[in-house]
Structure formats: structure tokens, C-alpha cells
Amino acid sequence: MSAGKRLGVFARSWFRSAQVDQEFAEELRFHIEREAEANRQAGLPPDEALRLARVTVGNEGVLRDASRDSRPGEWIRQVWRDSGFAGRTMRRNPGTTASAVLMIALGIGATTAIFSLVDAVLLRPLPFPEPGRLVHVLQRSPRARPTQVTLGDLQDWVAQNHSFAAIGGVAAPIPQSIGVGSDGEAEVINAQNVTARFFDVLRITPLAGRTFAAEDVEASRFVVISEQLWSNHFGNDRAIIGRQISFAGSPPFTVIGVIRNRPEIFGRADAWTLPPASLGQGEQSRRLHFLDVIARLNSATSIDDARSEMGVVAENTARAWPSTNGGWGATVDPLQQGLVSDDLRRTALVLMAGVMFILIMACGNVANLMLARGVGRTSEFALRSALGATRGRVLRQLLTESVVLAAAGGAAGLGLAAVILRAAPSLVPAGSLPLSVVLRLDWRVVTFSIVIASLAALASALGPAWQVSRTSLVEAIGMGTRMSSAHGGRVRTMLAVLQVAAAVLLTTGAGLFVRTIVALNKVDAGYRADRVLTMSIGLSFQRYAPPSETRRFYQTAEGEVLRLPGVRTASILSGDLPLEGFTRGQAFQVTGEPPIDFSHQPVAQFLLAGARYFDTLGIPILKGRAFTADDTAVSLPVCIVSEAFVRQYLQGRDPLTARLTLNSLVLRTTDSAPVVRQIVGVARQFKVRPGEAEPLPQIYVPFAQNPWIAGKIVVQAATEPEMLVAPIKRILSRIDSSATVSDVRTMDDVAQGATASPRFRAALVTAFASIALSIAGVGLFSVLSFMVRQRAREFSVRMALGARPADVVKLVLSRGATLGAAGLAAGLLVAVFFVKTLSALLFGVQPLDPVTFAGTGAVLAALTLVACGAPAALAIRSDPATTLRQE
């Protein structure tokens, strides 16, 4: 048959269904009459002939349905009809419907929001062409610590490797003020040093002009700017190429290009310049590790090939520069892995697991609700079967109802996820997500939630479907609701136990995370600082190239801040504050011991501090003295070391008699020479992270003896530290209007920031656990109430025979306790295996922490008691006379 005709038949049966039905009815009527006539001719009386004919033909409705079923497109019509019916059923039970939709919405909303995190952290490829070929290359110290790369080494790699199509390095962003905006204030942007092929590695193409070429040198003073800077600052003017822009305090740069999507990996910047060539020359430059290196693998090269080749290249370099590179290797890892910390990766997985439990429990509750309603609908389904509905037809109707529920819940859930994601940036602690991780509701996340919603629909239809398929027509009609409800009851009991088990699992996890926070908060970080304010200062490299200029700026600033009213004490610091992490180390040697090559020298945390620093931050000097105003550029070079330093390197000798040999921090590598410093004091060890495993040796050097361009002002306020921010900023800009201020925080903020990720984790998992507990509580409650209603008659008989209310309550309680205990046992058993996977995220608490496990048990016992309350009350309040009469 031609396609056209086929379409004609389809159209006729689809659009003119009523007429087709009517014709079919007429055809059947003729069939019955003809059969009856034949029966009459065979000698039967007319009545009997007609009756027999009807019996032979069978149920007209079944025949009509069979005829309809065989029509093309009929299933669409049926699904449509079923959804209409489902809608009506749902409207008739607004309470059940609302709670089911709410359950699914909660489950899907939370799951979707967390999935967007997992997607961003683990799944979504980096937004560059062929992201799978991008790698992160670092140097590996003799102590096997991945370390940033020196410019000299990067140049060697570029010259010697055959694995990479392109290699590029990028330094940390530095705030720069560019010109004066319309409001009269200098605008501060971030600028980054990148090597020439950096943009080629990422295949970033210019919007206008060009990016750097291999032959460009720093001396030509070229700059590439971002589209954002171009439009905010230069009004999208095409004539920008070739124009000059200047950062305050430095000779102007010539703009050679504008790029579209700025690469937000390793910091965010709006202008890129080449690093000074001097940083890549001579042996001294090989001590300055300041670049993150990215590379694009050749299409024929695997990451393992690249690793082995880079091993050879590193060995060559070590032979050429034994004193700085001996024992150093190179690491090559996928770039995506390099951008996301292990901690974040694990957190994302734990949260995903937690939220999946919630979703599964929510589906369980929906199934439970449907089951409960299914009990009431047994007769409806029996009637449908009697009227000729096949089992498949009834199941399809149930599934349709679930799909309608899940569609409503899923839509609400997506809305909820959108709200959560909009609020997320303010909830997720700053700095815990890498810049490349952006949480958003894109098609990947939406697809995920649709898939999840469909699974939820299927899962929540399973219980009722099982119930229907177990219930035979005879049972349903002959035995009333008792028989079928017993089936449903068993499933619901199982569901409730499973929910309790899942809640136990989540509560255990939450308990461990909360205990971790408690342990972290108890940690003594080694300083006492109330009302301490800190801020970071950025200065122009050109203007402050001579160390004397830097010294003068900071000493002037320190002096003026000290004179501000409301300042108790203040100091300069260059380096990491307590609990701020470890970002600056310096190699050193104990003077007088056998000399060690620089490449193998130990590294200590390196702090350049003013005389009042120890006083300002409350770091006690345990032995010797603090720095004083007499420690100047021309006085005896001195230093102070920490307790861990003494333990590790000065065992068994008086630290105050020891001297250290170490390089100073200098801008021009040619200025660098080893300095011998007398140890004049031992300071209390401070912690780099609250949960640090090993204390880090620390060396303090007077700022006056080694001024450094990037510094912090640390101020102890007499009253409110926040009130000092504006006056201090005024002082700084009066001394140099191009100085930039960033990271204005109190020490409390710093300490909070240090525990932000574990707190965020604990808060989320605790929230999940509370949701899980309430779902499990509702599950227990509904199973128990159901039992009380079912056994109302038994209870009445008992009470009529003289049982006291306490006996009945005991019955309900023991049932509840059995269920709760079963769930608790199952949950704890799984938890014992599950918590081991959390150990990397815990601090100060063992995975099998007895307090947590006991606490979980107590919470569960309380929950069970609460869930038993109302059903028990219902059981004793029922009047025996009424109950007995009802049956």
C-alpha cells in the first residue's frame, strides 16, 4: 500500500475515532443478529437463540477495546486518556498529591543542584578545543613535591621536548592600577605574566589583533587584553590595537590583541604581558619557581610518552645545572585534574552519594504514598479488570500516574535547583571552587534531572505495580481489602526499614563531619589575635625595583598607620599569615654544616616581618628576642626560627648560637647572594592549616633587611577593626596613588576561611541527614499508623478483655522499636564500610568513631519514639464498641 493510503487509514482511525467505533458497533450487531438467525434456523427458540449468539460473540466492550488497540496511534490516545485520568485522580487526593510532588521536587532539586557541582568538578570538559590533550606540567623537587616552574626550565622544556604541540607558562595575577577612571579613582585590574605560547596551548584566538608570537620579547612591551577590559575601559574601540596603555609606575605597553574568552585557570586577569627576560637567565633564575606550565600533547603522543620524555629532559637539565636542578624531575598530569583539588573531588562525590540517598528515600516515600492509596483502590482495579482491562492496561495506568507525578515533581525540582544554584555563590565558601568551575543550570544538568525524574517515576510505580500484579481478581473481590493490604503492608514495612537505614548512613556521615569541625575549632593555631585587621598591598614593579624604595614605602606606611587613632599596634608582613596556607618557601642551610647543593637544600616557610609583628599577632617569643627597630638594612643580619625548625634542624644545640645561610628575596636575580644570618630568637610554631599533619619549619627575617614588593599591613585595633579600613587606605594612596589594596580581612575571617570547606561540607551533609531523618520518621509513622488502623479490631478486643492502655502502647512501641532497630542495624552495618571512604576528609576523629555511632543510635531511638507517639495515641483512644461494630 502506498504511504499516502496508509496515512489515510491512520488519519481515519485517529481523527474519526467516533465514526470508526460506531461502524464497528454496527458490524458487531450484524454479526450477533446473523448468529441468532442461524441459531433459530437450527431450531432454538428466539430468546435462547439471541442469548447464545451474545455468549458466542463475547463481551462487546472487550472486542471494541481490542479493535481500538489494533488501530494505529491508539496508544497515544490511551496515554493521553490515562494522563487525564491521573490528573483527575490526583486532584481528588490533593494531600497525597501535594506531598508526593513535594517529595520528588525536594529530591530532584537537591540532586540536580549537587549534580551541577559534580558535573563542573568532575565531568564537564574544560572550555577549550580538544581539552583532553591539555596537561599541567610541574617540576618535582627531590622531596617529590610538585613545584611551580622556573622560566629557565620552561625554556629548556620548549627547546628539548617533542611531546607537546605547544607549551606555555603563567604566573600568579598581580593587581595593577591603569589610568584614572571617570570617578577620579584609579581602576585596578589583574595582570598576569604569560609566556609567548600560552594562548596557543589553549587555542585561544584573538577577537582583534593577535596574541603573542614566539619571537616577541618582553622588551617590546606588548600587552594582550581581555574582551571585558576592552569593552569596560575602551568602549570596544577597534582602534585599540597599536594604542599604548600604562600601568601606574611603569613604562607604557602597546596593545597587540584582544581575546574573547579569558582563560580563568590559575587566576583571573584582564591583561597579559611577557615575563622579564632576566627571570630566565643565569643560574640564580633557576631558583625562582613562579610559573604554572600548561601544554598541549601532540596528537600522536600519550600522556605516558610525555611523562617519560619529560623525565629525560629533566635529567639533561640536572646535568647542565647540577646545583639548582640536581634531583629535580617533572610531573605531567591532565590539566583538568590539576585544576580541581582532591579534597573538592572527594567532597563532590560524598555530596552526590548523600543526595542520591535522599532521592531514593523520597522515591520510597512516594511509592509508599501510592501503595497506601493503592490499598484504597483495590476495588477500583478489580472493577477495571472485571470490565475487561488487562493487567498490562492497569499497570500502564499506574505508570502514567507516576509519570504525571514525576513530571510535576521534576518541574518543581528544576525550579528549586535553579533557586539553589542562584543562591550558591553566596553559600559556597569563597576560594573553595576553582575559577574554572562554574555552577549553572545548562542542558547537561537539565538532561540529568529529566533522566532522574523518569527513574523516580519508574521507582515509585514499582511498588503499586507489584501490588496489583500480586493481587488476583478473585482475592480482591472475594476477600475485601484485607488480603491485598497485607501484601502492601509488607512492602511498606520494608520501605520504612530501608529509609531508616539510609537515614542512619547519612546521620553517621554528618556526625563525623560535625566532629571534624569541633576538632578543627579546638585546634590551637599558635597565635592570639583579637580585632586584628590585615590587607594586602600591591606595588609597581618598575617604580619599586630598588629594594630601598620598597623599604621606604612600607616603613612610611607602618609609621603613619601606627599614629592613627584606634590603632593599638601594627606591623608589616610579607608572607603567609597563620592559617593562610603555605605559599612561600625559601631554601636554607645551617651555617657550618657540610655544604649542600641548592637543589637539595631543605625549604622552610619564609616570613619577612616588622619589629612589632609578633606582638600584633600574639605569637610569643619563647627564647631570645623579637626583632627591634635596631635591626636595620645595615645592622647584623638576623633571623628568628620556629619550634619545629629547632626540632628538625638544631637538635641538641642552643639555637641562639646557630647561624643560617640563605638567599634573600630579590626582584633582580643578579642581586641575589647568600646571606649568613644569626638566629636571635625562637618563636612559637603557628599552624599553616588547622588540620595540618606536620608542622612546617618557619624562618622570620626582619622586613628592613629584606624588603619585598608584595606586603601586608597587619593592625591590632583598640576597638572596631573595620573602622580602620578607610583611614589606612587613605594613608596608602597618599604615599603612592598607584598602590593597590586587596584581601581586606580580619584574622577571624582568615581563621574562618581556613575551615570554610569542612564547614560547608558538614553543613550540607547535616542538612541531608536532617531531611533523611524526617523522611524516615514519616515512613515509620505511616507504617505504624497503618498497622494500628489494621489491627484496630484486635486492640479493641484486647481492651474489651481488660488490657490496659499501657499494654496496647507497648504493642505499638515494640513494633516501632523492631522496625527502628532493623533499620539501625542495617544502616550501621553499611556505615562501617562506607565511612572508611571518608577518612581523607576527616580530622581529629576516627572513621569508626564510637561517639558518632552511639550518637546516631540515640538519634534513631528518639526518632522512633516520636514516630510511635501518634499511632500509639490513636490505638488507645479508639472506642472498642465503635470499632467492633464497624467490621
Next chain:
Amino acid sequence: MGKATDVVQGTLDVLILKVISRDPQHGWAIAQRIRQLSDEVLTVQQGSLYPALQRLERQGWITAEWGASENNRRARYYKLTKSGRKHLEAEEQGWNRLSNAVSLVLRRAES
């Protein structure tokens, strides 16, 4: 006469096509003819007959139109189409081959 057997699904189609191959027939007559021609061995349930007719009609092997019956009532008559005739021939050949083969096996396996 043996016990009446339900017509096996699949063979019903070819029986219907054969029964209406000479003259158009209505549903009742088709069922009757199959019963008579099979010496009352095969019976066609109405629950199978009408869906089968609709299926065949959809496939374009038969067409239906209303006409007057032998007792002068309005009845729906089914008629073989050209492509239906071709299909019937192919099915008949296939069926003959199959039933010959089956009886061959039955005969030879005995001896």
C-alpha cells in the same frame, strides 16, 4: 469429529484471505466458512477475527465496504485487493511447502 481448535494466530490471516479470494464476504460469513471448510475443526473467535480483519485492512491486503447481506441487512463486506492476492499466493506456496515438509518428516520418521 475431533475437538474444535482455535485457529493459530498467523494462519488466521491466510485463511481469511483465502475465504474472500473469490467473493467479498462479511465477518460472520468468513467465520462460518472457515468452520465449514475445516469440517468444524477450526473455530474463529470474534475476539481474533475482527482485529485480524482490521490488521489486514491496514496492511492494504483487503478493503471493506458496506453492502446488503443475504438476509437484506446492512453488512460490512471485505474484498481482496491486488496486493492482497499476491500476498495470498506467496503465503499459500509457503504453507504448502511447510505442510509437505512436516508430513514428510512424520511419514519417514515412522518407517
